[in-house]
Amino acid sequence: MYRSHVLVCGGTGCTSSGSGRIVEALEKEIAAAGLSEEVKVVKTGCFGLCALGPIMIVYPEGAFYSMVKEKDIPEIVSEHLLKGRIVKRLLYSETVKEDEVQSLSQTQFYSKQLRVALRNCGVIDPENINEYIAYDGYQALGKVLTEMTPQQVIDTIKASGLRGRGGAGFPTGTKWSFAAASVADQKYVCCNADEGDPGAFMDRSVLEGDPHVVIEAMAIAGYAIGATQGYVYIRAEYPIAVKRLSIAIEQAREMGMLGKNIFGSGFDFNLEIRLGAGAFVCGEETALMTSIEGHRGEPRPRPPFPAVKGLFGKPTVLNNVETYANVPRIILKGADWFASMGTEKSKGTKVFALGGKIHNTGLVEIPMGTTLREIVEEIGGGIPNGKKFKAAQTGGPSGGCIPASLIDTPIDYDNLIAIGSMMGSGGLIVMDEDTCMVDIAKFFLEFTVDESCGKCTPCRVGTKRLYEILDKISKGKGEMEDLDRLVELANYIKSNSLCGLGQTAPNPVLSTLRYFKDEYIAHIKDKTCPAGVCKELLTYSIDPEKCKGCTLCARVCPADAISGTVKNPHKIDRNKCLKCGACMEKCRFGAIVKN
Amino acid sequence: MSQKKTVVPFSGTPQQEQQLQQIIQAHQGQGTSALMPVLQQAQDVYGYLPLEVQKMIAVGLDIPLEEIYGVVTFYSQFSLYPKGEYKISVCLGTACYVKGSGDVFDRLVQKLGIQGGECTPDGKFSLEACRCIGACGLAPVLTVNDEVYGRLVPEDVDSILEKYSAQ
Numbered sequence: 001m002y003r004s005h006v007l008v009c010g011g012t013g014c015t016s017s018g019s020g021r022i023v024e025a026l027e028k029e030i031a032a033a034g035l036s037e038e039v040k041v042v043k044t045g046c047f048g049l050c051a052l053g054p055i056m057i058v059y060p061e062g063a064f065y066s067m068v069k070e071k072d073i074p075e076i077v078s079e080h081l082l083k084g085r086i087v088k089r090l091l092y093s094e095t096v097k098e099d100e101v102q103s104l105s106q107t108q109f110y111s112k113q114l115r116v117a118l119r120n121c122g123v124i125d126p127e128n129i130n131e132y133i134a135y136d137g138y139q140a141l142g143k144v145l146t147e148m149t150p151q152q153v154i155d156t157i158k159a160s161g162l163r164g165r166g167g168a169g170f171p172t173g174t175k176w177s178f179a180a181a182s183v184a185d186q187k188y189v190c191c192n193a194d195e196g197d198p199g200a201f202m203d204r205s206v207l208e209g210d211p212h213v214v215i216e217a218m219a220i221a222g223y224a225i226g227a228t229q230g231y232v233y234i235r236a237e238y239p240i241a242v243k244r245l246s247i248a249i250e251q252a253r254e255m256g257m258l259g260k261n262i263f264g265s266g267f268d269f270n271l272e273i274r275l276g277a278g279a280f281v282c283g284e285e286t287a288l289m290t291s292i293e294g295h296r297g298e299p300r301p302r303p304p305f306p307a308v309k310g311l312f313g314k315p316t317v318l319n320n321v322e323t324y325a326n327v328p329r330i331i332l333k334g335a336d337w338f339a340s341m342g343t344e345k346s347k348g349t350k351v352f353a354l355g356g357k358i359h360n361t362g363l364v365e366i367p368m369g370t371t372l373r374e375i376v377e378e379i380g381g382g383i384p385n386g387k388k389f390k391a392a393q394t395g396g397p398s399g400g401c402i403p404a405s406l407i408d409t410p411i412d413y414d415n416l417i418a419i420g421s422m423m424g425s426g427g428l429i430v431m432d433e434d435t436c437m438v439d440i441a442k443f444f445l446e447f448t449v450d451e452s453c454g455k456c457t458p459c460r461v462g463t464k465r466l467y468e469i470l471d472k473i474s475k476g477k478g479e480m481e482d483l484d485r486l487v488e489l490a491n492y493i494k495s496n497s498l499c500g501l502g503q504t505a506p507n508p509v510l511s512t513l514r515y516f517k518d519e520y521i522a523h524i525k526d527k528t529c530p531a532g533v534c535k536e537l538l539t540y541s542i543d544p545e546k547c548k549g550c551t552l553c554a555r556v557c558p559a560d561a562i563s564g565t566v567k568n569p570h571k572i573d574r575n576k577c578l579k580c581g582a583c584m585e586k587c588r589f590g591a592i593v594k595n
Numbered sequence: 596m597s598q599k600k601t602v603v604p605f606s607g608t609p610q611q612e613q614q615l616q617q618i619i620q621a622h623q624g625q626g627t628s629a630l631m632p633v634l635q636q637a638q639d640v641y642g643y644l645p646l647e648v649q650k651m652i653a654v655g656l657d658i659p660l661e662e663i664y665g666v667v668t669f670y671s672q673f674s675l676y677p678k679g680e681y682k683i684s685v686c687l688g689t690a691c692y693v694k695g696s697g698d699v700f701d702r703l704v705q706k707l708g709i710q711g712g713e714c715t716p717d718g719k720f721s722l723e724a725c726r727c728i729g730a731c732g733l734a735p736v737l738t739v740n741d742e743v744y745g746r747l748v749p750e751d752v753d754s755i756l757e758k759y760s761a762q
Contacts, residue, residue, distance in 0.1 A: 012728070012729040012730060013729065013730050013731070013732045013733070016728070016729075016730035016733055016736070016743040016745060017730075017732070017733055017743075017745065050730075050731065050732030050733075051732040052732075053732055053733075196726070197727075198687070198688030198689045198690075198692075198726040198727040199688045199689035199690040199691075199727055199731060200727070201727070201729040201731065204729055236635065236672055237672075237725070237727075237728065238729070274631065274632070275631070275632070275635055276670075276672075277631060277634075277635065277670035277671070277672035277673060278670050278671035278672035279669065279670050279671065280726075291631070292628065292631075293627060293628050294626070294627035294628045294629065294630035294631055294666070295627065295630075295662075295666065296665050296666055296669040297669065297670070312628075353690075353731060355689070355690030355731040355732075355734065356689070356690050356693045356694065356734075357693060357694070361690070361731055361732040361734070362731075362732055393689065396689065427689065427690075429689045429690055429693060431693055435693055440693075443689070443692055444689075447726070453669070558705065580698075580701075581698075582749075585748075585750070
């Protein structure tokens with residue numbers, strides 16, 4: 001028995017900010033203080049508040065230390081762990097109220113959240129199967145194998161209203177029933193962990209923090225549809241997730257949760273990991289399966305759907321990581337419990353990776369139907385530097401931008417589609433007034449041009465043409481007719497592309513055109529970029545009133561575009577100016593003006 | 596990504612070839628589904644996948660070379676060219692982009708005198724853009740080999756490059 005547990009976040013966010021070194025330092029100090037028998041250090045998955053990493057929680061007090069540095073460790077060990085005095089200066093300020101330490105669930109960031117898919121993340125040691133079992137792990141699999149028929153499992157998932165968390169929102173139970181109805185000598189269960197949406201890391205966090213939940217859910221799906229083999233297709237860029245999932249599969253095999261005759265029920269199930277190799281299109285289900293088969297990850301027309309003819313030509317169920325993470329809970333707590341959360345057509349919760357111009361960057365899980373305002377202003381803590389909220393981008397390269405006027409929209413699958421965006425896998429990027437919407441549309445199109453697999457012409461050529469028009473506009477060379485061309489081409493690409501990548505690729509253009517047309521017009525007619533982003537449209541000049549002639553700007557200018565003598569106002573030669581902004585950052589007198 | 600490709604003579608060692616043959620052996624008889632894992636492990640051995648290595652895999656797994664070349668060139672993780680001693684990757688994922696990672700990337704292009712996907716002539720640095728490493732809380736970020744640098748402004752690039760140039 002340990003009298004105290006120190007939980008350190010070992011997710012990618014905190015690892016990047018140095019939590020690995022924190023764990024080493026902690027273990028060393030604890031050993032030096034002779035506390036190794038009394039205090040246990042556990043490396044967990046993501047707590048969610050990535051902006052404040054590295055993060056640690058000390059139990060039983062529940063003291064939440066944020067932005068911990070190596071040099072703070074001796075103090076935490078000698079004061080808190082040895083003498084029982086919480087080091088208040090290192091606590092997350094939100095958890096200190098009137099000098100009292102309050103629990104994390106009372107903070108603004110956590111109070112509106114509801115953790116179902118993430119419930120074990122940041123709670124258990126993901127590399128120890130016993131901790132998962134202690135939190136009801138593998139009970140759902142046991143219940144399914146010993147008390148339920150495959151049909152009952154499918155009916156439960158159907159009744160819960162669970163929809164695919166990968167983006168499109170297809171009802172999971174229905175998908176399973178199709179695959180169950182297909183007759184074949186072999187069927188497969190696949191997990192899509194090829195999270196390619198730039199700025200989204202929900203699936204990675206689940207795999208890093210609670211890998212067994214995915215294994216358990218895939219075995220349940222295997223039982224429901226009659227499959228004995230599963231594959232997890234995971235991004236190679238997620239080394240920590242790959243490592244923890246491999247350990248988890250190994251442990252599950254040793255314990256008999258995977259392999260032959262699980263729980264003596266006669267049901268066999270095996271799981272293998274396949275690494276992706278950096279192709280966004282492999283998030284599309286048919287492309288993903290083609291890639292597992294060892295080919296170029298190109299999609300193919302549907303039907304036949306994977307439930308009929310999928311991996312290696314056999315009936316296959318493919319779900320996203322977060323979808324699976326909900327399954328064991330639904331089995332244990334019942335379909336009604338799950339259906340009681342969320343909105344009429346979108347049940348349960350959704351995990352979002354909150355990023356961009358927001359205070360509390362990180363991972364949040366909220367009931368469906370929570371408004372964007374609650375996420376941005378309350379959970380996210382608002383926009384830094386007193387700037388104004390301009391838009392939120394959901395759905396990544398397939399989604400759209402939600403303007404400030406729609407900030408009170410309750411978030412669910414259907415509402416997001418109605419306002420021209422989509423749920424997507426759960427990236428939610430907040431933008432302030434310094435973000436140019438033409439530039440954002442161009443950014444996403446550059447991404448899709450890069451990632452289009454090239455198999456079908458509407459996507460391969462169409463996205464490139466869209467990008468070229470946007471590029472022209474961002475350089476002040478656009479004409480008003482370009483706006484009509486954008487819409488016409490976008491609609492053509494949407495209706496004619498082979499797979500989801502092409503069908504959704506124009507969404508960033510269409511949604512920014514719908515809500516921020518003024519900005520496009522400003523680029524075309526006035527040749528200005530209102531947000532001050534598009535470089536070709538900017539001019540830098542020096543205010544002679546404010547310039548003291550310190551020569552600093554002339555020295556930092558990489559293009560020698562600034563001339564002048566000491567103590568006399570300087571001048572910028574616009575023909576030479578690269579518009580890099582180096583002078584503006586260095587000027588101590590605010591004399592350089594950008595417009 | 597880049598148009599400028601330099602031809603680097605292949606310099607595989609017998610030890611590397613032995614490792615590769617072991618990898619191929621371990622995956623024999625699995626058909627094409629073995630191809631991706633073999634390529635990934637081969638790239639770990641050689642650092643990249645030149646034609647010479649692809650040929651050995653083609654013979655070993657009995658898969659046509661053109662199919663292997665097709666797969667290698669499809670996925671961005673596979674490289675036909677060697678990378679620099681220090682691989683610099685700038686995240687151009689959405690969260691980093693709205694926080695100005697594009698300017699960080701531009702600064703590197705300017706400082707190193709190479710484009711994304713290229714390597715400096717001395718083989719010291721290579722530069723690429725990547726899509727989200729998941730450290731969005733530290734945006735904008737770049738990585739040098741496995742080391743992560745976060746909350747950057749373009750000027751930080753100079754000191755980071757200096758640190759590695761000295762090594």
